[in-house]
Amino acid sequence: MAIAKAERLMNLALCLMNTTRPLSKRELRASIEAYREMEGGSEEAFNRMFERDKDDLRELGLIIETAESLDDEVGYLARRDRNRLPEVALDAEEAAALGLAARVWQQARLAEAASGALHKLRAAGVPFETEGAGSLGALEPHIPVHEAAFEPLMLAARDRRPVTFDYRKATAARPEQRHVEPWALECWRGHWYLAGWDRDRKAGRVFRLSRITGRVRTGSGKFTADVPDHVDVRETVARWGGEGATATARIRLRRGAGYPLRAKALDLRPVDAEWDELEIPYGRGLDARLVEFGPDVVVLAPAELRADVVDRLRAVAQGPTSEPAKG
Template structure:
């Protein structure tokens, strides 16, 4: 039975870290079961397979942060490898209370995601190292432990219930484009989007993805709750440059109209449209059953207004009125009608 790669990497790391001198590839092959199980003598086909496997494993360990040094093996004079403990020992962790809280909150994001076990294990290791203060080693029933319990009775949580969360997170990390069906606000049917995902962020209780929309050739944000069906990864890499800093909230706010310098004047039927009224810059009564409201105007306002149908009337600007009418016609399945 083949030995899992994770076990093979762990055995190689332990062997290199416990060595007192550089070990040659010949010695490592004889010491590690996964390598020794490759039959064949030196110079044979299995020797080449071992060399390829060892080089991949060595690079994987280095990517994981293990510092591997080279030197001459005194046993056979060949190039040897060694991972000194001093070079691979983490410095003492000293997190401020705010840093520890932020780290714990970030780990709780994974409570509904696939890395819940890894996040929990990471927190346990940090607590054992004293990263969360001196209470980590306090005995049960001690004042320190009781104080810790009181401090965590009320704690913020960031759920990740959206089915697409895991796949989008991995695609963003691995820089792989994705395709998914996305239902825009006011659209009768979802449309297919091909996106190069940059980053995910939770904002106002909802998860958003920021990335490069290949079809529109521009940056876009997507609300995960509006993704329909499966997210599928595509072959190939990114075609657009990823910004050095991706501020998902800035993108969401821009597309939601927050921070906009332009304003719009709309009439709302009295007693409806409370989500819009909370953003109002000014509000006054108008004739009949209408109120006149002044709102910040930015990308996304047309979709918000269209959701209220006949209970909203756009007074200006004219381009916003045209956008709202386009949303309403799309929802009704009307095509090619003249703008009212």
């Protein structure tokens, strides 16, 4: 049905754009096969379908004018000069930035669409640099999308549809079912996060996709909570990860491991050939981040952080052995 409607709308748009005079509904019905062969065939049914199609085309951006046709009926046409996009003109830096943005999605659902858009712009004469050339050619941006939950959550957030999934917190031995109204997806430091309204907890929450187990199930019905005008996933996750924290923690970190922790270190000194000692910002959620480094991190202080990390490690050790892949 969706393909049939798309074909019908395309044929109607072509008729309206390729005529030099207004066409009446009677002429359009005779020219478009889908209208001629429509089920029922009544004039009333055709009028309803035509009005819906006309509204859909206008919503898609087609400018349809009305005027008197040759047989003194209301006629319709879409003038080409009013429905032509301005010429795309990008300088070298803008084209390079667009090329980098397109290559970001090479592992995701949008890869084919991004590649097709670049081919069309290149054919129109936009000066894209060849891969590996120019000042930006050495940059290879990647947003990895390994989690199976990414695509259904992206579509649900786009269509404003609630979802249900099993989610395992870092401190929990087993996953719990969550009912969420998805707002936005964002990648931060190599991991994908979902922000949304948790219906059970009646509050906004952020979920890490790599902790979603099983299949994401999309439901029906409308959202029960208002979607914020601005959803800053990174700010929330960064706050949980200790960004901007005023307290500090002391840890030992194995040599050659934990680059993100080293990058944030306020102080670093070698202990021996295997370990370094670091002082790092301490805020909410730092225990969850430290657990990710496993045996490469030992918490020295404060005591409550050490206890939280030990609790999380015990919970992981007691949980199922089939840990979902990290993104």
